Structures are given as structure tokens and as C-alpha cells.
Amino acid sequence: MSQPLLSVNGVQSFYGPIQALNGVDLEIREGEIVTLIGANGAGKSTLLMTICGNPRARAGKIMFDGMDITNHATHEIARLGIAHVPEGRRIFAHMTVLENLLIGATPTDGTNIEADSQDVFELFPILEERKNQRGGTLSGGEQQMLAIGRALMSRPRLLLLDEPSLGLAPLVVRDIFKAIQDINKSRAMTVFLVEQNAYHGLGLADRAYVMANGEIQMTGTGKELLSNENVRAAYLEGGHSVR
Amino acid sequence: MTASNAIEKPPINLGATLKEAGIAALIALALALPLAGFRLPDGGGSAFTTRPWWVVVAVVVVFVGRMAFALWRHNRSISHGAGIFDRILSALAPYSRIIFIGFFALVALLPLMPFADRRMVDLGTLVMIYIMLGWGLNIVVGLAGLLDLGYVAFYAVGAYSYTLLAVNFGLSFWQCLPLAGLFAGLFGVLLGFPVLRLRGDYLAIVTLGFGEMVRIILINWSDLTGGSEGITAIPGPSLMGLKFTPTPGAGETAFHQFFSIPFAGIHKLIFLYYIILALALVTHLFSVRIRRLPVGRAWEALREDETACRSLGLNPVLIKLSAFGIGAVLAGFAGSFFATRQGFINPSSFTFIESAIILAIVVLGGMGSQVGVICAALVLILLPELARDFAEFRMLLFGGVMVAIMVWRPRGLLVTRDPSVMLHGFDLPVAGTTQVVPKNSGTNPLLQIEHLTMRFGGLTAIDDLSFAARAGDITAVIGPNGAGKTTVFNCITGFYRPDVGRMCMDHDGGVFLLERMEGYQISATARVARTFQNIRLFPRMTVLENLMVAQHGKLMRASWYSFAGLLGLSRFKNAEARAVADAKIWLERLDLVDVADTEAGTLSYGVQRKIEIGRAMCTRPRLLCLDEPAAGLNPNETQALNKILTDIRDQTGIGILLIEHDMAMVMDISDHIIVLDHGARIADGTPDEIRKNPAVIRAYLGEEDGGHS
Numbered sequence: 001m002s003q004p005l006l007s008v009n010g011v012q013s014f015y016g017p018i019q020a021l022n023g024v025d026l027e028i029r030e031g032e033i034v035t036l037i038g039a040n041g042a043g044k045s046t047l048l049m050t051i052c053g054n055p056r057a058r059a060g061k062i063m064f065d066g067m068d069i070t071n072h073a074t075h076e077i078a079r080l081g082i083a084h085v086p087e088g089r090r091i092f093a094h095m096t097v098l099e100n101l102l103i104g105a106t107p108t109d110g111t112n113i114e115a116d117s118q119d120v121f122e123l124f125p126i127l128e129e130r131k132n133q134r135g136g137t138l139s140g141g142e143q144q145m146l147a148i149g150r151a152l153m154s155r156p157r158l159l160l161l162d163e164p165s166l167g168l169a170p171l172v173v174r175d176i177f178k179a180i181q182d183i184n185k186s187r188a189m190t191v192f193l194v195e196q197n198a199y200h201g202l203g204l205a206d207r208a209y210v211m212a213n214g215e216i217q218m219t220g221t222g223k224e225l226l227s228n229e230n231v232r233a234a235y236l237e238g239g240h241s242v243r
Numbered sequence: 244m245t246a247s248n249a250i251e252k253p254p255i256n257l258g259a260t261l262k263e264a265g266i267a268a269l270i271a272l273a274l275a276l277p278l279a280g281f282r283l284p285d286g287g288g289s290a291f292t293t294r295p296w297w298v299v300v301a302v303v304v305v306f307v308g309r310m311a312f313a314l315w316r317h318n319r320s321i322s323h324g325a326g327i328f329d330r331i332l333s334a335l336a337p338y339s340r341i342i343f344i345g346f347f348a349l350v351a352l353l354p355l356m357p358f359a360d361r362r363m364v365d366l367g368t369l370v371m372i373y374i375m376l377g378w379g380l381n382i383v384v385g386l387a388g389l390l391d392l393g394y395v396a397f398y399a400v401g402a403y404s405y406t407l408l409a410v411n412f413g414l415s416f417w418q419c420l421p422l423a424g425l426f427a428g429l430f431g432v433l434l435g436f437p438v439l440r441l442r443g444d445y446l447a448i449v450t451l452g453f454g455e456m457v458r459i460i461l462i463n464w465s466d467l468t469g470g471s472e473g474i475t476a477i478p479g480p481s482l483m484g485l486k487f488t489p490t491p492g493a494g495e496t497a498f499h500q501f502f503s504i505p506f507a508g509i510h511k512l513i514f515l516y517y518i519i520l521a522l523a524l525v526t527h528l529f530s531v532r533i534r535r536l537p538v539g540r541a542w543e544a545l546r547e548d549e550t551a552c553r554s555l556g557l558n559p560v561l562i563k564l565s566a567f568g569i570g571a572v573l574a575g576f577a578g579s580f581f582a583t584r585q586g587f588i589n590p591s592s593f594t595f596i597e598s599a600i601i602l603a604i605v606v607l608g609g610m611g612s613q614v615g616v617i618c619a620a621l622v623l624i625l626l627p628e629l630a631r632d633f634a635e636f637r638m639l640l641f642g643g644v645m646v647a648i649m650v651w652r653p654r655g656l657l658v659t660r661d662p663s664v665m666l667h668g669f670d671l672p673v674a675g676t677t678q679v680v681p682k683n684s685g686t687n688p689l690l691q692i693e694h695l696t697m698r699f700g701g702l703t704a705i706d707d708l709s710f711a712a713r714a715g716d717i718t719a720v721i722g723p724n725g726a727g728k729t730t731v732f733n734c735i736t737g738f739y740r741p742d743v744g745r746m747c748m749d750h751d752g753g754v755f756l757l758e759r760m761e762g763y764q765i766s767a768t769a770r771v772a773r774t775f776q777n778i779r780l781f782p783r784m785t786v787l788e789n790l791m792v793a794q795h796g797k798l799m800r801a802s803w804y805s806f807a808g809l810l811g812l813s814r815f816k817n818a819e820a821r822a823v824a825d826a827k828i829w830l831e832r833l834d835l836v837d838v839a840d841t842e843a844g845t846l847s848y849g850v851q852r853k854i855e856i857g858r859a860m861c862t863r864p865r866l867l868c869l870d871e872p873a874a875g876l877n878p879n880e881t882q883a884l885n886k887i888l889t890d891i892r893d894q895t896g897i898g899i900l901l902i903e904h905d906m907a908m909v910m911d912i913s914d915h916i917i918v919l920d921h922g923a924r925i926a927d928g929t930p931d932e933i934r935k936n937p938a939v940i941r942a943y944l945g946e947e948d949g950g951h952s
Binding site: 015017018037039040041042045087088138139140141142163166167168169170171172173174196197198234235236 | 722723724725776777841845846847848849850871874875876877878879880904906943944945
């Protein structure tokens, strides 16, 4: 493991007129689950979007598998093997589940669509049951599964997940995180996860970063951060027992 | 890490650029060969001359231009910060008033300048007609977001109204002007009433059809309109009874006689120039002012999110009609001026291309921008006229400029938007207040839902659901995804009409039956406010503006439905200050004061959630329905939200209905929990009862989570 799969170096980025990233450095190695936590407005989603080239970094450098992708267009980055599951899922509401998955396969050469969609159905059997239903009629949890499945169809080497637990019932949250772990273990997929649900997010992470005000504040293994006093106070407890 | 932050410029891919330029050159060749390469003789006949050099020049220009463009774009993608144009604009911003007055003085003095000839004055008049039309359409398209492709119809109605009134009844221009505006406005409202349910593409097609219908009626109703010949000898305007004619009729005095100067045709043109200048100035002041009134804000809010508007008690039909009607009135004024200037009209002046040009002015200027319309009208109207010297290259030049503007500024020339009201710098003489609901003295619950059933096709989303929510309580509705929780909210707030069931909202002893009310009335009258699972703010408006839209009804009444506001009466100013003060209370409580004048759409998810709660509270609800307010918040932020919600409950005494998946939060702050599964109630009780309920653990909480929380 000589070089990281993704390395982000001094990246600055703007969201509208506001500077959201003030020089972010982090790296993700092949096969890892890396979790990024931080308060709302810290710039987590902007970082994922900047990695995907929308918006483009105004300064700094993003390297993916030894290639400088800082100035690549979003669709080129997707073709290189980075799949983004955006915040709020953004599935195609008026297309069927199957059509959603087929669109996900756009960056591939198309020879593996059958097998890949079977894989997704194995991971999320409910999607197979609903495969001819329109995306918009799915429940929140099913839509999240579809969004992940759609990303997997592009056969990515790096999966970017933006708050997959958003608005999901506790049981479903657990299913989703189990699926993420499964994708990582059995398919050797590298995962970069942004999560508000820090307890779950850190629990399955090999390594994690804490972000505040557009900068990385702290890094360590998932377990280290889970037991770190400051992290617990800022992102985990909030006066509640941890669930 | 100390990485070098200097961006390394990747080398330009020369091969790809050459290929791209080559393809562009080929297309240019295919186009130039038939269009410029051959020339038929003017007098007809089959012999034609060839112009090979023209084709060569065209191909070379395209090839080199494409290469230069690729290089320019490559360099641009590396550059930082705002473009030079934006920097100039922001540098000029503080002097905008001086610039405006200077520009106005220049325009006002133009016809008196020694170098001003007929053509210049005429051209100035023409440009101002289009500026006025652009401002009118800007209200409809730029502010209210209603794509109107038949705007010229109202222009035509105004022109024909004036003409027919002047020719048949001998009314003067000044008598006809308001009438023409009125007729056009009436037409706008009449057309708007049936079609404004439509949006976007559908509305565009219907308005396009309406524009054509008016033209065809004008052609075919020849008894009245003179058919395609039109009407001639339309009287020109007079200055206090002084006519602009070399030979006045008996008993009339002509302008040149009154002032004892020799007759000159340009006097009339200059007079017309000043009329349209005055009309345009009035239109401008009107537009600027009305944009800052509640109705103007409502137009923009409607453009941003109609669903959210309804949830805040705004009646979308009325708001759209007012935009459509006012846009039509302005077109009517411009139309009657057009008629008096021309002296004759026929239907060929009111073709679709006119609508398209006016729309292009609005889009090119930057939707919603007053000054942008001026710039775009200058480019679009002046350029083809000035370029007449270039003879047959006129339109080529025009097209080139259009393409360049769209490449350079794809969202229009001026896209900056001034907020209609700013917290910072607003002088607040009064302290705000919030509502306080008296403790429920009687035994009536605030909201009583009985036998609610809602089906979508074969799917029963809610199945005979009954429950009650009390004032001063937080009532949580929980259940798996797809259990029908949001559907219950949509029924309560009028977005769905339930198939069966009653929803009684308490109101000083009486009840409102929510299932019989329109969505906007449920907020405005029954005082039920809501937030949305997927956040529905007005993203391009500031946080404060979002909160002001929520106070629309009260501000509209205070401004006498805009009249007091247009006149700048203190009655409206005081009401507005009170509304800002009320909004400020929520900005302070929700820790949003710093971002009050920031566009809501640029803020992070968690902040947007808070804005939505503040906006809902600004409607002064008696029942607040929150759809997953803690989604996307971390535990610390959730705890802050808990405090806000319990404060709202304890201090205002209103009822809160809460959908949420964060069990820690639900258990912590709820007084009463209702659990749904498959549209039916499976449990109902206090947090402790729910936590131990086996059915709830099975369907929702999961075994290990049920025990500790």
C-alpha cells in the first residue's frame, strides 16, 4: 500500500460566495472505511462535492490513484471510479428502480449490467421486489438503498456516502450501516463516509477525521475518536446517552 | 501538512483542442458554402457567381476563434475569485444612486443636445419602449417565475384599446392611457384565472397560444380592427392641448404657434421621447418599490417554492394573478404609447417574435434585475440598428454578440439580487412579540383526528386513524419509514384531501374542520404551521426575507394591499418594522442573527432546518407540525433543538406535533407518543409506556435499542 487511493491536499473550495473549505488535507487508502464527522456547516458535504469536481477546488490538489483530478469534470471523475451518493439521496423519482440502477451503470462499458444489478438485489433484496416501481414511491430507507445501489452500478473503486442515515428509522439505519460494512468487507470497496450519526459512523470506521470550520481538526482510528473526550463532548453525547 | 498550495496548471491537451477546432471549422464550411459561397444575381435568373474567398475566411475565422476560445477557457478555469466584470460591479455598487441620477440626466438631456438628430431621438424612444416592456415582463417572469411567451398580447390590447377609443370616441391620449392599461390588466386577469394553475412549460405553451389568438382575432375581426390593414390616422398626443401639427384645425393651437417658433417635425419626436421617458421612469420607480413590498416578496417566494408558500398561508392564485395583471397593465401603457407614436397599427406589429425579444431582454439582462433589462435592451435593440453600417453582416455581428454574452455570463448580464429588507442597518424602534396561547382551559384537545383514512390507488396509506394533540404538549408521531406519518401531516395541512375522516382544529371554543379548508387557509386561518422533511425554503431569498414571507397576510393588510406601501405611508413602515422585530426574536432564539441577510440556500442543512422552524413560528401558529426536524443534526445540535422546542411549548403554550426518528430526542421531549405502522395506530402513550411496548419494539425500535435510551 504505497500510495493512498485518494489524497486531498490543501483544498480550498467555495459554496456560492462563502468559503466552505479552508485548506483540507486527508487521505484514504485502498480498502478502508474512513468516516468524516463534524457539525453542520463544517464543510463535510462540500468536501465530498469538491472531490467530485462540483464545485471545483479553488486551490490545492486532489489525487486519485496517482492522477491529479483537481481540474477534471465531474463526469470524468465518475468514469475514473469515484461514485457519490449525495445527501438527500437524489434518486430519479419518476423512473423505476431498475431504470435508476441502469443509469448508474453509465460510466461502465455495459458488459456487466446483469451481474451487477443481481449483486445489488442480493445486497438489498427489497429493491428486487420493487424493481418496476417508480423511485418516488419508495420509502425513505428503500430510496437510500437505491441510491447506494445506483452508485455501486458504476463499479467504483471509491464510494462517497453523504449522510446515509438521514431521516431513517432506527431499524433501517442499522440495516444501512450493515450493508455499508458488507460492501466494504466482501467487495473490498473503499468507503468514505460523511455522517452526523457519529456513534454509528465512527463505530464501523477504520480511520476517521473530525472537521470544523472547513478544516480537519483531528484524526485517528474510529475507536480512538469514539473514546476521545473532546469528540464525545462535541459530537456524541450532547446530554444524551449514546444509542 | 505543508503541501504547496499553488495550483499546478495542467498542460492543455493540444490534440483534443485541434480536433475540436477542426470539427467547428467543418461545420462552418458546411454552412458557409451554400450561404456565403454562392450568390444569385439580384435580378433573378439561373446564373450565379461564386465567392470562394468568403468561405475560406469564414472557415479560418471559426477555426482560429475556436482555438482561442479553448485557450481562454483553459486559463479561466484556473483563475481565482470573481471575474473582472463582477469586481467592477461591486466597486461601483456604493455609487449606484449617483450613477442612476447621472444616467437619468444624460437620457433626459439627450434630445436637447445639438448632435441629437431625428434618428437618435427615434432610436432612444424605441429602446425605452422595450425597456418598459422588459420591466413589465420582468415582474411576471423574473420575479414571479411565470414563463409568459405571449406577453405581446397585452401590448396589442393596450395599443388597440387606445386606437379604438381615440378614433371612435375622440378621447385624448392622456384620457386613454389609464383606460388602455386597465383593459390590458383586465385581459391579464381574465386569461390568468383559468391558466395560472399551470406552471413552467405548460403555462408557456398556453400563453404562447393566447398571444397568437389575439393576433388572429385582430386580423379577422375586420369590422372593428380593420383586419390586417390595421387602423391609420391615429391622433398623436398633445401637450396641454397643443398639437404637434403644421396645420392645426379650427380653434386649435399648434405647439409651434404657441411658442412662436417655426414648425419642425422633431418637436413631436422629442415630445414623444419625454412621454416614454416619464412612463419608463414611473414604471421603474413602481417596480423597485413593489419588489420591496410584501406582494413583491410573495412573487419571488412563489417562484422559489409554491408548496412552501401555501404552507405559510399565501394564496398562490391571487399572487400569480396580481403579477400577471400588473405585468399586463405595464404592457398596456407601452402599447398605447406605441400606437400614438406610430400613428397607425396593424396586427403584424404584434407577432410572436416581439414576445421573444422582450423575453430575451429579461433573460439576457439577468432575471429579476432592473438595470439588467436596460443593458439588455440597449444591446438587443440598439445593436442591430447601429450595425446597419455593416450591411449584410448585421445579423452575423448580432448573433456573435449574443453567443459571446451567453458564454461569458450564462445567467444574464447582471445577476446580483438586492434583498428586499435587511436586518443589519434596519432601525428597529419596537421590540418584537411572540404569540402566547392561553392555557387550554376547556377539555377540548387542540387537534382531534377521527377515523382518518387516505388511499392512493389500491394502497391504503392511512387506515382509520384517530388521535388527539393538546395545546402545550409535544405530541410525537413515530413509526417505520413508509408508515404514513408524513401523509398524516399532508392531510392535516391540506396538501392531501383525506378519503374519510374528520380533523377538528380547536379555535376559541369552536372548531375548524381542516378537511374542508384550502391549504393556504389552514395556515392563515386555522393557524397550523408546518415544516418539511426535505426542507422547502426560498433558497435565493435571505433568511430574514424567508421569515417576512411568513408574515405576508398581516403585512398585506397593513399595506392596504400594497397601496399604502407604494405611497410610502408610515402605516406600512411601522407594520414592517414590527414584522422585522418579530422575526428578529426568532432569529435570536435560533442563533441566526449573523446569517439573517445571507441567502438561505447557501447555508448548511442544519441551519436551514432551523430557519424553517423560525419561518413556521413567524406565522404565529397554534399548532406547529415538524417533519423530522432533527434529521441531519448531530447530538449536540439535536440537544439545542430540544431546548428550542421545549421553550416554544412552555413559553407560547402552542401544541407541537412532531415526526422524528431520533428516539433519544423523541423520548426526551415528548409528552405523548403515537406509533404508526402501515397507516394504523399500534400504540399510544407516554414515552415510558412506548419504550416498553412489545409491538413497538418489534416494528420499529429493534430489540437492543428498546431497552436503553
